[in-house]
Amino acid sequence: MTSFLISNEAGSAGRAFTVRAEEALYAAAPRIVELSALPLPDEVTVRLVRPGAVPGITRGHFTIVGRMVSAEFEAEEHRAAALKLAATQGAITGLMTRLCWPLIGGQMVLGPVGPELLVVHRMHAGNRTSQRALTQTLGHELVHAAEFLRFPGLVPMWVRQMVEARIGRRPARDVLPVPEVSEGHAMWVHRRLVAELGGVEDHFPGDPKAKLRFRALRRVAEFLPIVPDRSLYLRGQQFMSALHDAGGPAMLSSIFDGEDTVPTSAELDSPALWLARHRAEASPPPAA
Secondary structure (H helix, E strand, O other): OOEEEEEEOOHHHHHHHHHHHHHHHHHHHHHHHHHHOOOOOOEEEEEEEOHHHHHHHHHHHHHHHHHHHHOOOOOHHHHHHHHHHHHHHHHHHHHHHHHOHHHOOOEEEEEOOEEEEEEEHHHHHHHOOOHHHHHHHHHHHHHHHHHHHHOOOHHHHHHHHHHHHHOOOOOHHHOOOHHHHHHHHHHHHHHHHHHHOOOEOOEOOOOOOOOHHHHHHHHHHHOOOOOOOHHHHHHHHHHHHHHHHHHHHHHHHHHHHOHHHOOOHHHHHOHHHHHHHHHHHHOOOOOO
């Protein structure tokens, strides 16, 4: 059973929320394991943080990824390119999390000793997040922890491929769509968790409305050009639905077996292509 180490870095405002977060995590964990057919780590660190702390933590995440990727290259200029690209990605993502924190219920990052779940208490206080909504939100992030456990190299692989595209070793179109795959998978799982909790898509009838000022902050954040395009994640979610229909949760989890099983952009738009490749690779060669 997964245990959660919750660190309150949000001050007195986060103390009461710690109990709610712990309850939501322990409620979500077994359902995430069953719905995703992926195990969770034995231990997950959860950090309750202020909005201003998230960009620095996010940059640290990409610093770790950049060091992992740079070690895969021999040429010094390629190592430098990996570190630079990771730093740029960290700066962009850090800015997005700083400006769009009213839209982000949780975020999974790599810390010094493994995956960490960041939760901005202020977002949930302003949103008046109910307990079942908190359960689905943190459950979504636990899916990413399960993905990481199954394929620790998923994000580093994506950054490495972007570096390879930049230095001319790989066509840009061949960079695997890791964000769409990872988020699409997490959304597919958490939508089923929402249904189990009595919700519809991402909404729970009867839940309280967000505070008026917070609703205004959300509206502003939604129109910022740096907000991720949700249609990209919808591509991944539709792909997951097709795979589940074809082979159930076990087929979904097989996506994270390694680099060769992550779908290409073409396969993401046409799941039949991935299914054909997956089944061909799984079939034994004909007898001589």
